[in-house]
Amino acid sequence: MILAIWCAASATAQSLPQNCFTLPMKTDVALSATFAEFRANHFHGGLDMRVGGVIGVPVYAVADGYVSRISISPWGGGKVLFIKHDNGYTSVYMHLNDFAGAIGTWVKERQYDLHAYAFTEDVPEGLIPVRQGQLVAHSGNTGGSAGPHLHFEIRHPESGKLINPLLFGLPYRDGIAPTIRGIRIYPSDAVSTVNGSREPVMLAGDTVLVGGSCYLGVYATDAAEGSTKKNGYDHMEISVDGHPFFKYTTEAFKNDSTRVANALIDWKHYGNTREAYLLTRGLQGIEGQWVPLRKNNGHLEFDVGSKHSVTVKVYDLKGNMTERTFYVRSVPPANLPMRSDVIHGEEVIYSKAYRHVGNTLRVDMEAKTLYDNDEIAYQTTTAAGCLSPAYTIMPVRHQIPPHKSYKLSVRESSNINVTSDKVTIVRIDGSRNIAYKTTYADGWYTAEVKDFGTFALMADTEPPTVGAINFKEQSPLKTKVLKVKIQDNLSGIETYHCYLNGTWILGEYDGKSNTLSIHVGGQLKAGRNELQVDVYDGCNNLTRKRFMLQH
Numbered sequence: 001m002i003l004a005i006w007c008a009a010s011a012t013a014q015s016l017p018q019n020c021f022t023l024p025m026k027t028d029v030a031l032s033a034t035f036a037e038f039r040a041n042h043f044h045g046g047l048d049m050r051v052g053g054v055i056g057v058p059v060y061a062v063a064d065g066y067v068s069r070i071s072i073s074p075w076g077g078g079k080v081l082f083i084k085h086d087n088g089y090t091s092v093y094m095h096l097n098d099f100a101g102a103i104g105t106w107v108k109e110r111q112y113d114l115h116a117y118a119f120t121e122d123v124p125e126g127l128i129p130v131r132q133g134q135l136v137a138h139s140g141n142t143g144g145s146a147g148p149h150l151h152f153e154i155r156h157p158e159s160g161k162l163i164n165p166l167l168f169g170l171p172y173r174d175g176i177a178p179t180i181r182g183i184r185i186y187p188s189d190a191v192s193t194v195n196g197s198r199e200p201v202m203l204a205g206d207t208v209l210v211g212g213s214c215y216l217g218v219y220a221t222d223a224a225e226g227s228t229k230k231n232g233y234d235h236m237e238i239s240v241d242g243h244p245f246f247k248y249t250t251e252a253f254k255n256d257s258t259r260v261a262n263a264l265i266d267w268k269h270y271g272n273t274r275e276a277y278l279l280t281r282g283l284q285g286i287e288g289q290w291v292p293l294r295k296n297n298g299h300l301e302f303d304v305g306s307k308h309s310v311t312v313k314v315y316d317l318k319g320n321m322t323e324r325t326f327y328v329r330s331v332p333p334a335n336l337p338m339r340s341d342v343i344h345g346e347e348v349i350y351s352k353a354y355r356h357v358g359n360t361l362r363v364d365m366e367a368k369t370l371y372d373n374d375e376i377a378y379q380t381t382t383a384a385g386c387l388s389p390a391y392t393i394m395p396v397r398h399q400i401p402p403h404k405s406y407k408l409s410v411r412e413s414s415n416i417n418v419t420s421d422k423v424t425i426v427r428i429d430g431s432r433n434i435a436y437k438t439t440y441a442d443g444w445y446t447a448e449v450k451d452f453g454t455f456a457l458m459a460d461t462e463p464p465t466v467g468a469i470n471f472k473e474q475s476p477l478k479t480k481v482l483k484v485k486i487q488d489n490l491s492g493i494e495t496y497h498c499y500l501n502g503t504w505i506l507g508e509y510d511g512k513s514n515t516l517s518i519h520v521g522g523q524l525k526a527g528r529n530e531l532q533v534d535v536y537d538g539c540n541n542l543t544r545k546r547f548m549l550q551h
Contacts, residue, residue: 018169020087021062022132024152025049025139029172030226032149035164036250037232038265038276041401041450042258043250044232045162046092046153055097055148057139060132062091067128067136070099070107071120074493074511077151078143083130088158094151097140102128108506115497115504142510155255163252164234166317174224177320178233180312181219184266184277185328188213188299193334200266206326211333213301216246217266217277220314220322234317236278240300241308246280247293259403259450260286263371267400285350285371285403302330345377345396361391362409362444369402370395383428386456387416390428394452405448410457412443418459420445422539424491428454435460435491437538463541464488466533469515473548480521482549484533487514491538499532501525507533524551 023029033048051057061083068090069082077094081103084090099107106128111117130136141148154165166172183203185194192212194201200217201208216238221230238246248264263286266277280298282291291298302308307330313323348354350370356363356378363376375396383390388410410425420440425447426433435458436447445457469483484507486493498507498518505523507516516533529549536542 016163016167017087020085021091021154021165021168021170022060023170024059024062024091024093025051025057025150026060027051027057028226029170031172031224031231032228034222034227034231035162035166036253038261038270038278040271041262043253043261045255045258046094046151047165049150049152050226051139051148051150053148055138055140057150058135059093059096059137059139059150061130061134061136063087063132065091065130066126067103067106067123067130068125069120069122070103070110072107072111073118073120073143074509076143078145079137079140080143081137083136084125084157088156089163090155090157092151092153092155093137094153095140095142095145095149096137097142099137100135103136111506112504117506117508144512156252160254160256161252162255164250164317167251172224173226174222174316174318174320176223176225176316177322178220178222178314178316180314180322180324181221182275182277183219183312183324183326184217184269185210186215186217186266186279186281188215188281188301190338191333193336196334196336198336198339203326207307207329208326209329209331210300210302211331213299214328215279215281215299216310216312217269217279218312218314219275219277222314222316222320224316233314235315237313237315238280239311239313240295242311244293245295245300245310246291246298248278248291250290253290259401260290260371262401263398263403264290283372283398285368300328302328304330304332306330343377343396345375345394348374348376348395350374360389360411360413362407363393364407364409365402366404366406369404369406370398371400371403372398374398381454383454383456386426386458387423388413388457390454390456392454399452401451405450407446408449408455409444409446410455412440412445412457416457416459418461422459422461422541423457424460424539425449425455426458426490427451428456433458433490435538458490460490460537460539461541462489463543464493464535464537466535466543466545468547471547471549474550476550477520477524480519482516482518482520482531484516484518485514486516486533486535488535488537488541491541494536494538494540496533496535499530499534501530502532520549524549526551 030050037044063085065083065085068084071080079096081093139150184200186200222233223229235249282297311325315321354365379392380389424435424438426435438447465487467485498505507518531547533545
């Protein structure tokens with residue numbers, strides 16, 4: 001199976017050590033996101049703790065231990081600190097603004113040794129010990145953060161699981177029950193109907209008419225004192241005529257299974273609305289302890305003429321619960337014409353490797369790239385500005401992104417008039433072209449992709465742009481931190497280097513704002529200085545910009 005949970009819901013909480021961790025900030029817990037919330041392409045892996053919209057709130061070690069890893073990136077978690085604790089667990093702190101004390105000193109030394117801002121590296125065991133309550137960092141807004149906050153995680157390194165930090169006894173207030181925001185009923189197959197339709201129906205009253213078989217989707221959220229209004233809940237239970245039918249839990253998950261979030265919800269609806277409707281229907285690749293109970297593979301089917309009660313209960317970790325009951329009346333399926341727009345493709349057995357070999361397109365998937373058996377349909381069209389046809393690749397039955405990346409290869413054509421390093425595979429997403437890191441060998445361009453959609457080859461011969469933000473050349477400097485905007489039109493920023501008077505200097509790159517921050521305080525000489533910024537994009541186009549500074 002693709003997904004396996006650490007242990008059953010009640011056993012997880014009971015087996016965890018209690019009151020061994022303190023809070024990472026000296027403030028009441030106020031959450032803008034909770035553990036295992038549904039996000040685009042992943043589960044949320046920890047707690048997002050509010051900091052009042054400011055940067056620089058002190059962050060403290062939650063228990064004795066040592067710094068085990070540092071990761072810094074313009075994307076994702078930004079500046080990330082890992083601390084391995086004496087009890088075997090690891091605490092993780094993300095989107096930090098800076099690291100404190102010996103941690104910050106070690107990080108800066110490594111950046112200068114590597115001549116790189118971004119790096120991920122294990123720290124030798126015991127090199128940087130920390131004590132519970134010790135200042136280790138300050139909160140920030142680095143990486144993919146949408147605003148200042150602290151993302152906090154607890155991990156079990158040996159099992160590779162992320163665990164809800166609140167299960168360790170951290171103090172927090174929550175007297176507010178979850179909210180059931182919507183229930184949708186989905187026809188199970190091509191002949192089933194709901195309220196006379198073959199499309200999903202939003203429950204509006206207390207009774208729905210189902211012809212044939214159906215499954216359910218429930219959108220629920222939770223809140224607590226000081227939190228945002230649409231956080232995730234802890235678990236959901238659904239019963240039919242008083243008998244257990246479906247249960248979903250969210251206490252722990254493996255980091256490499258995070259994309260299963262796409263398969264548990266109505267992914268297409270989520271993409272349009274950001275409303276995560278948890279589906280009762282099962283797929284072969286997600287049968288695990290996320291869903292410790294699922295009768296009849298999550299589908300409801302009753303004798304014609306019968307009426308049945310369905311009760312949905314949603315709980316938070318404090319035991320607050322909300323419920324809703326409605327009724328399903330079984331009727332004959334509506335006599336509707338069969339759909340004429342049904343397409344078919346190549347059969348894929350999800351548990352086996354799959355390969356499509358065409359004259360100009362190849363697709364290679366490992367086993368369990370999909371979540372269930374499916375068909376892959378292919379369509380070839382033309383697209384303006386592309387060096388190849390546009391290839392649309394899409395599963396027919398379950399239009400869910402793949403669980404893991406697959407190889408997509410496009411053959412070179414005679415109309416490519418640039419060198420191979422200037423060609424990239426892109427996914428055409430409306431007006432956007434999203435480029436993938438592309439390699440070339442034996443006439444084929446290849447990329448690892450984690451999406452379905454429309455792909456083509458494009459040329460990127462335009463170098464990045466580089467411009468000053470908060471200073472002017474030849475004018476006396478009024479800041480100790482120079483801001484430089486770096487942007488690229490297609491393949492994205494790959495690498496960059498900054499030099500002050502010919503010597504490498506650290507530039508901190510924020511991917512959200514496309515900004516380099518270069519701390520020059522104490523490193524400028526009197527009079528004329530030269531700042532050189534070299535920026536490469538993903539297709540090896542270089543921009544070298546020199547700024548003349550007056551100090």
